Amino acid sequence: MRLLHTVLAVIFAVVAISFAVSNRAVVPMSLWPLPFEWPMPVAMVGFVGVIIGFVLGGIAAWIGAGSSRRRARQAEYKNRNQEREITRLEARTREAEKAKVDALGNQENAALPKAE
Known part of the structure; x- marks a missing residue:
């Protein structure tokens, strides 16, 4: 080229x-x-x-090309917002999974006989 x-x-x-x-x-x-x-x-x-x-x-x-530049700016803004939302939802999912694992662990510990 x-x-x-x-x-x-x-x-x-x-x-x-x-x-x-x-x-x-x-x-x-x-x-x-x-x-x-x-x-x-x-x-x-x-x-x-x-x-x-x-x-x-x-x-x-x-x-x-003004309309193309405007559409590109809008898509960039939408992309940034969606990335933030994905990050927020991933964090919520990790917290929920951790809470579920903790709750299951507590249930298993309660079901086990206590050694004296």
């Missing part, structure tokens, strides 16, 4: 460098409602677009 990641990263880097070298021409970059204009290489305009898309996609994925 690590090798695949490295190979894909190298391929992506080669493509990005090739794109940047091939598109060095400067173009004016302006945003419609703003009166400003910035001269930028074509490659930079492309990279900025990709970065903005990556960030917006990450935000959308994070918002979309």
